[in-house]
Structure formats: structure tokens, C-alpha cells
Amino acid sequence: MRARILHRLTYQYAAAVSLGEHRLCLKPRAQGFQTLIEHQLTVTPEPHQRRELLAASGDEIQRLIFLGHTDQLRFEACSLVETRPAPALEACFNGLEPPLPYPRGQLNVDLQGALDSWLPNGQHEPSVIDLTQEALMGSNQQTLAFLKQLMDLIQERVKYTQRHVGPAWPAGRTLRERIGSCRDLAMLMVACCRVVGLPARFVSGYQLLEPAPDQYDLHAWAEIYLPGAGWRGFDPSAGGEVTPRYVVLATSSKPELTAAVSGSFSGPPGTASELSWSISVEESMVSDCSPAVVHAA
Numbered sequence: 001m002r003a004r005i006l007h008r009l010t011y012q013y014a015a016a017v018s019l020g021e022h023r024l025c026l027k028p029r030a031q032g033f034q035t036l037i038e039h040q041l042t043v044t045p046e047p048h049q050r051r052e053l054l055a056a057s058g059d060e061i062q063r064l065i066f067l068g069h070t071d072q073l074r075f076e077a078c079s080l081v082e083t084r085p086a087p088a089l090e091a092c093f094n095g096l097e098p099p100l101p102y103p104r105g106q107l108n109v110d111l112q113g114a115l116d117s118w119l120p121n122g123q124h125e126p127s128v129i130d131l132t133q134e135a136l137m138g139s140n141q142q143t144l145a146f147l148k149q150l151m152d153l154i155q156e157r158v159k160y161t162q163r164h165v166g167p168a169w170p171a172g173r174t175l176r177e178r179i180g181s182c183r184d185l186a187m188l189m190v191a192c193c194r195v196v197g198l199p200a201r202f203v204s205g206y207q208l209l210e211p212a213p214d215q216y217d218l219h220a221w222a223e224i225y226l227p228g229a230g231w232r233g234f235d236p237s238a239g240g241e242v243t244p245r246y247v248v249l250a251t252s253s254k255p256e257l258t259a260a261v262s263g264s265f266s267g268p269p270g271t272a273s274e275l276s277w278s279i280s281v282e283e284s285m286v287s288d289c290s291p292a293v294v295h296a297a
Contacts, residue, residue, distance in 0.1 A: 001082065001084075001208075001244045002284065003282065004079070004081075004283075005028070005077075005081065005206060005281050006078050007026060007278075008075065008077075008279075009074070009261055009275065009276075010075075010277070011073040011265075013071045013073075013273050014272045015267050015268050017069060018068075019073060020066075020266065021063060021264070023061060023063055023259075024075070025059065025258055026062075027249070029248040031058070032231070033086050034082070035083075037081065039077070041062070041078075042074075042076040045066065045073070047064040047065060049065040050064055051064075057251045057253075057257075059250045075261060081247050083247065089229055092226070092229035093229065094228075097143050097144060100136060100141045100197065101196040103197065106227070107199065107225075111199040114194070115194050115199050127172050128171045131175065131192055136196060143226060151239045155239050158188065162181060162217070167255065168181075168202070168256075169187065170187065171192070182220045185237050186220045186235075189234065198224050198226070199225035200224050201223050201253050202222065202251065202252055203222060203258070204219075204220050204248075204251075204255075205220075205247050206219060206247040206249070207235070207238075207246055208247065208281055215279075216278075216280070220255075221234060221235040233246060
């Protein structure tokens with residue numbers, strides 16, 4: 001599938017402010033089952049310095065440094081992306097689907113950060129362990145059956161709701177509240193997979209829905225490292241493995257590091273800021289990123 005995505009964000013300030021360093025995760029992944037054909041980023045005001053770098057997760061991010069003062073900061077990212085289906089997991093395992101819990105010692109040490117719990121003492125939250133054990137018992141300890149059972153239980157226990165602001169909740173809070181956004185459900189699935197020895201990380205990106213919604217928003221899901229198949233995406237909000245209609249922007253063991261834009265500003269005391277955004281998608285064979293032909297979904 002090929003799609004052109006135009007993502008606009010505008011920060012309006014009540015007074016002229018000085019902008020601190022900003023970190024951007026607006027460039028789609030250019031590897032694996034996703035090819036980035038073209039990417040253009042326009043920033044207003046123009047930064048004094050742009051630095052591209054490769055994050056620990058392997059994703060490309062940008063850091064921007066600004067000079068002077070402004071009462072508005074605007075980003076416009078236009079990306080032409082092509083995605084393709086991943087090989088069937090059953091074929092990757094060749095009849096040797098790994099049973100769970102997966103032995104930690106058999107994994108590459110590079111995956112250690114995707115196995116750690118979020119509690120300061122290194123322990124997993126008791127409610128997360130309980131949910132994981134329930135999914136494990138209902139799956140005969142088979143990996144794919146466990147993942148399916150886990151997503152079914154998450155959808156049964158947690159009511160999905162949109163929440164546009166604020167960080168992803170810890171998994172224990174999502175289970176207590178019994179309600180959560182896509183990023184909360186993703187965090188819950190990540191935590192449960194880590195309990196049984198499956199490395200897992202948080203993903204931010206776009207889900208290109210059919211039919212297109214009135215307003216697109218960023219979406220979040222989980223990527224699980226499956227021995228023999230590598231990193232594979234699962235969406236607990238939708239209850240299944242991701243398809244070519246998912247476009248990855250950024251991944252991390254720490255969800256806050258996948259924010260589309262993060263940064264700071266300083267100005268007169270009490271200066272307020274307001275964020276507005278739009279995400280437009282056009283499935284197309286066009287080979288350029290001219291915003292003039294992109295229509296809002």
C-alpha cells in the first residue's frame with residue numbers, strides 16, 4: 001500500500017516566547033516492511049540549526065535549535081510511504097513456535113531494555129502479572145495463542161476511549177480505571193508481554209482506516225520481538241496483528257520518547273500555549289509531496 005501523509009501541528013503562544021530545543025518524531029520508518037519514498041519537513045520559524053540523528057530504537061529523529069522570539073511555531077511533515085505485508089508468523093516459526101514463558105537467557109542482550117519492568121524495584125505490577133497468567137493459562141503456553149488471548153482480555157477488561165493529551169498511563173492504572181486510550185492499551189500489552197519474557201516496545205504512528213474518519217489522529221500500538229520472526233506489531237485497540245495499513249513513526253521502550261514533538265519555551269509569566277493539528281491521508285501513486293493536492297480525511 002502507498003500513501004501520502006500530511007501532518008500539521010501549530011503551537012500558538014499568547015505572547016512572544018523564546019523556543020528551547022525541540023525533538024521531533026515525524027519521519028516515518030524507512031526499513032523493514034515499510035519504505036519511505038519521500039519526506040519533507042517545513043518548520044516556521046526556520047530553526048537556527050537542524051540535527052538528524054539515529055535514536056537507540058533505530059528510528060530517525062530531528063533536534064531543532066531556535067534563535068529569537070515568536071508567537072507561533074508550525075510544523076508540516078509530508079511523507080510518501082509504501083508498506084507491504086509481513087510474512088505469516090506460522091511460516092516464520094516453521095512449526096517450532098516458542099513456548100512461554102520464554103527463557104531470558106536465550107535472547108540477545110541488546111533486547112534487555114525491552115524486557116525491563118517500569119516499577120523502581122524491578123518488579124512487575126501484581127495486576128499485570130495476574131492478567132498475564134490468565135492469558136497464559138488460556139493459551140496452553142503457545143506464543144501466538146497467548147498474544148490473541150491477551151488482546152481479547154484487554155478488550156474485555158478495558159473500555160477504549162480517545163484521550164488526546166497526557167502521557168500513556170502505567171499498566172496498573174489502566175487496569176484499575178478499566179478505561180484507556182490506544183497508548184494506554186499499548187502500554188498494558190507491552191507490560192504483559194515482558195512478564196512472560198517477550199521483549200516489547202511502544203509504537204507511535206498512523207492507522208489508515210477504511211473508510212477514512214472525519215479526523216485522523218496519531219495511533220499507538222505494541223511491537224513484540226518474537227524469536228524467529230523479529231519485531232512484529234500488535235494492536236490491542238483493534239485486537240489483532242498490524243496490517244500494511246499501519247505506518248510507524250517511532251518506537252521506544254519509553255513511550256515519552258515517541259512523542260511527535262517535544263520541547264520547551266520561555267516567555268512572560270503565565271504565557272499560555274495552544275496546540276492545533278491535522279493529519280491528512282491520500283492513498284496515491286503520486287511521487288511528490290506537494291501539499292496542494294493533499295485532501296483532509
